[in-house]
Amino acid sequence: MSKNTFTFINNRTGKKYDFDILDATRGPSVVDISTFYKKTGMFTFDVGFTSTASCSSEITFIDGEKGELRYRGLTIEELAQNHSYLEVCYMLLNGKLPNADELLGFDLELRHRSFLDEDLKKLIDSFPDRAHPMAILSSGVSALSSFHFEHLDIEDKEENQEMARRIIAKIPTIAAFSFRKSLGIPMIYPDIDRSFTENFLYMLRAYPGGKMKRTKEGSREIRDIEIKALDTIFTLHADHEQNASTTTVRNVASTGAHPYAAISSGISALWGRAHGGANESVIAQLEMIGEVKNVDKFIEKAKDPNDNFRLMGFGHRVYKNFDPRAKVLKSLQDQLKDELNLDSKLMEIATKIEEIALKDEYFISRNLYPNIDFYSGVILTALRIDRPMFTPIFVIGRTVGWITQLMELQGSKEFKIARPRQLYIGK
Ligand code: CMC
Secondary structure, X not given: OOOOEEEEEOOOOOOXXXXXXXXXXXXXXXXXXXXXXXXXXXXXXXXXXXXXXXXXXXXXXXXXOOOEEEEOOEEHXXXXXXXXXXXXXXXXXXXOOOOHHHHHHHHHHHHHHOOOOHHHHHHHHOOOOOOOHHHHHHHHHHHHHHHOOOOOOOOOHHHHHHHHHHHHHHHHHHHHHHHHHHHOOOOOOOOOOOOHHHHHHHHHHOEOOOEOOOOOOOOOOOOHHHHHHHHHHHHHHOOOOOOHHHHHHHHHHXXXXXXXXXXXXXXXXXXXXXXXXXXXXXXXXXXXXXXHHHHHHHHHHHHOOOOOOOOOOEOOOOOOOXXXXXXXXXXXXXXXXXXOOOOHHHHHHHHHHHHHHHHOHHHHHOOOOEOHHHHHHHHHHHOOOOHHHHHHHHHHHHHHHHHHHHHHHHOOOOOOOOOOOOOOOOO
């Protein structure tokens, strides 16, 4: 038996089977069980994929024990502090950070591609007012595949990259249109003179004709500090290896479906409150708690095994330590406290929850730490972003991750239809 194999012994029959161990460049090795059924006549069983690697990938690395996250080898702290979201997008797509010329070209192209076909706008217009922006966003992205149906030639690398840049450029516009539609107010077209992140805030905030409200003090309509904060939020969400929505995107793409249809499925998967929808739920929960004096009662509810109440923004499948993205946001929150007038009541409640949970045996023994969503809501509220837009903001940040992962799958030897098996327990 070689050191590079894992031996499985079936105690019912006494038979032994060897499986290859594949080493990662970082993180745990894996046992290659792709021949398991063929050799043993049995399937493996892993509900929720807690022990299953579904693919190999060069894009993002997470060390959940240490609380470490890297895109293309660079730490999230370094990227959030020293690079813009567009640089991060370029790096995820191309494997390296852009030089000044490359960044300029990328930026200009995204600005030019940010407009939507008028017929797509009409489609968004036909949704009922008060529809949740996530519903409109996922439908809008699926519909985008009917306007750009040429991107099915997965062999054509340049065409694929163009398909990726197009969706990254258009998603903020679809998201902003979805928001304005949900309020029943006129849509605002992108402004080509504004950067990616500033333009998104502009499309949310402007009045018809592109006019912006000025503050009493006459300060600029969109402050640099707001652009920087939102840009950092986009960077922190850009990719997160094989999470539920990315796995959904890969699964749908594995059938050969249109890339934008796969991204639309990822948006739907992200919507749930166990995943990206948690950021909206955190603020709803803080508001429901209402007063610092009520925090203890809700902590007890979260610990009660007979109550399905969970503390939103706590816990993570992979991080068994502080979520590194949450750490970056916590320090951003401290920097913004005075400048952006963060809602002090919500922050007081959040701080109290954090204080109690970090010392409580229930949370310690289950490794339940605050995650990214615990902090993003307070910052987004300070950016005057309405709660239903929190998850669409996660979508904007994550689109580059989804499309990069999709292209990686298409270009890899592992490109085959995802088709798990089951343990049948019916009649
Ligand atoms: N509040 C109270 N108890 C919790 C929580 C929580 N937020 N999260 C997990 N637990 C308990 C859970 O009840 C279980 O206890 P026991 O062993 O006694 O049955 C134990 O911790 C393990 O929980 P699990 O559900 O088996 O863990 P999971 O890895 O399947 O779920 C999670 C991970 C993120 C879905 C879960 O922690 C959760 O629901 N958190 C709240 C929602 C949330 O904040 N989601 C955002 C995740 S970060 C953004 C992203 O990347 O998507």
